[in-house]
Amino acid sequence: MSTTDAGLHHAGFHEASANAIAAGPPLPGQDVPGAPHSPLRAAAAGRLFRHAVRRLPVRVAVAGGERLGAGGPEAPLMRIERPGDFFHRLGADGKIGFGEAYLAGDWSSPDLAELLTRFAAQLPSLVPAPLQVLRRWVDATQPGSERNTTSGARRNIHRHYDLSNEFFAAFLDETMTYSGAPLRPGDDLEAAQLSKLDSMLDLAGVRSGTRMLEIGTGWGSLAIRAARRGASVTTVTLSEQQRRLAVERVRAAGLDDVVDVQLRDYREVEGRYDAVVSIEMIEAVGWEYWPSYFATLDRLLVDGGRASIQAITMPHDRLLATRDSYTWIHKYVFPGGLLPSVRVVERNVEVNTGMALAERRGFGPGYAETLRRWRERLAERHSAVAELGLGRTLPRVWEFYLAYSEAGFRSGYLDVWQFGLHKTARR
CATH class of the missing domain: 3.40.50.150 (Vaccinia Virus protein VP39)
Known part of the structure; x- marks a missing residue:
């Protein structure tokens, strides 16, 4: 399927297609919105995140010196570069905020797929069971x-x-x-x-x-x-x-x-x-x-x-x-x-x-x-x-x-x- 780099050239969107999409959700290449400001949600997200990773076989290095996770020296590393923005995004919308924080550079990893694999393996239990019943009130729903x-x-x-x-x-x-x-x-x-x-x-x-x-x-x-x-x-x-x-x-x-x-x-x-x-x-x-x-x-x-x-x-x-x-x-x-x-x-x-x-x-x-x-x-x-x-x-x-x-x-x-x-x- 792939071509050589020399074979790639500017394509972009057809003008009519771009206009049709302009009013919709963000295009894949658009800039990420700025981090929302919601101190209470951010504090709650911080507690949930720390609870979730405490038993995961990962290493989490938070700017400022905090270290989280149960992984040893060889475990995949997650660096939270801007914890304030990261937890505000996570608090505003966990599912979307986690990915948006990566796009914005709030966190990074030298082995992204391996890190996400450790999270995915524990996905059903990352959120405590008593809080999972709140999903219907917390999760954003797909737009009509x-x-x-x-x-x-x-x-x-x-x-x-x-x-x-x-x-x-x-x-x-x-x-x-x-x-x-x-x-x-x-x-x-x-x-x-x-x-x-x-x-x-x-x-x-x-x-x-x-x-x-x-x-x-x-x-x-x-x-x-x-x-x-x-x-x-x-x-x-x-x-x-x-x-x-x-x-x-x-x-x-x-x-x-x-x-x-x-x-x-x-x-x-x-x-x-x-x-x-x-x-x-x-x-x-x-x-x-x-x-x-x-x-x-x-x-x-x-x-x-x-x-x-x-x-x-x-x-x-x-x-x-x-x-x-x-x-x-x-x-x-x-x-x-x-x-x-x-x-x-x-x-x-x-x-x-x-x-x-x-x-x-x-x-x-x-x-x-x-x-x-x-x-x-x-x-x-x-x-x-x-x-x-x-x-x-x-x-x-x-x-x-x-x-x-x-x-x-x-x-x-x-x-x-x-x-x-x-x-x-x-x-």
């Missing part, structure tokens, strides 16, 4: 403007994927595949991504002559791979920039006669297909639309057809506890996003489709390694990314986002699954 209606989904996808094709090319491999791969240390990233694509096509039974629908085009890697098997492919996306580059890549591969790249919501797709494939698109659907998503897969599949879905998942109890929460990732990276649980997938297949879950494969550790490679590649191309003109905060936003996600997989809090679904053939 970010619901994944047909118009809301377009805005949400636009804010994430239309950032800049050149930006994503800075850290992805040559296939431009922006999803987890079953990658092990020392493996070639591109080869692992191609193996993942083949695995998804195999689950859906894609071969020569297959009429295949892809929900979530990305930059065209799966569509190209399927077409080279002899399939005729319709692929849909809500990202204008993704569609533009996918069309170019399909044309360059000489496959534009068998691959149709459409700017279309999955709910608006018509026709019937032998196979439907969707890789890490369900995370952008939203919990209230998951039944519609699965019903759409079922409606579009012919009897006897097959589907494959790759999904990042979280524990079901955590999903139920946090599904309405508004987080740092929503605000700065991926508005409207929500990870399903395995139980959500199983239940929706059972209730909202005529399909059966035939196979399931997981590779969470491989996703952690994928994210580590992306984070390292992005750091290596820091100067080229800066030349894209997307804002001085953007590299720090994505450093934190990729490390935060890596920590989720490394700790086992997050996982990723490929689901193979078969639609019963009517007699």
Whole structure:
């Protein structure tokens, strides 16, 4: 997916796109708001933070000399450079404030992913149980403007994927595949991504002559791979920039006669297909639309057809506890996003489709390694990314986002699954 630094050039936003977003939440490259002032909340946040880290295997060095954490000399280090601002942000909104404090430079770490992994491993118990019942009154809730209606989904996808094709090319491999791969240390990233694509096509039974629908085009890697098997492919996306580059890549591969790249919501797709494939698109659907998503897969599949879905998942109890929460990732990276649980997938297949879950494969550790490679590649191309003109905060936003996600997989809090679904053939 990635290109050389010399191949990166200024892209920015289309003028109309920038105007459409200007009134919404902060763009990834915008400066972080100044620290709020709330002494009582800051004092409470300080007590909770100290309680949370006292048994964690980390080291916390607070400016002024205070030392916290239960980690030894080799434990990951967190430096709180501006404790006043840090605790004020944490007190104003713990979920968002912790990440904003990192963006603002209130705290730092020489081993960010490892530090966040230690926090993620204890995530359910960081806040004392008696205080967890207050979540519904303390947590910010997702704004109605970010619901994944047909118009809301377009805005949400636009804010994430239309950032800049050149930006994503800075850290992805040559296939431009922006999803987890079953990658092990020392493996070639591109080869692992191609193996993942083949695995998804195999689950859906894609071969020569297959009429295949892809929900979530990305930059065209799966569509190209399927077409080279002899399939005729319709692929849909809500990202204008993704569609533009996918069309170019399909044309360059000489496959534009068998691959149709459409700017279309999955709910608006018509026709019937032998196979439907969707890789890490369900995370952008939203919990209230998951039944519609699965019903759409079922409606579009012919009897006897097959589907494959790759999904990042979280524990079901955590999903139920946090599904309405508004987080740092929503605000700065991926508005409207929500990870399903395995139980959500199983239940929706059972209730909202005529399909059966035939196979399931997981590779969470491989996703952690994928994210580590992306984070390292992005750091290596820091100067080229800066030349894209997307804002001085953007590299720090994505450093934190990729490390935060890596920590989720490394700790086992997050996982990723490929689901193979078969639609019963009517007699």
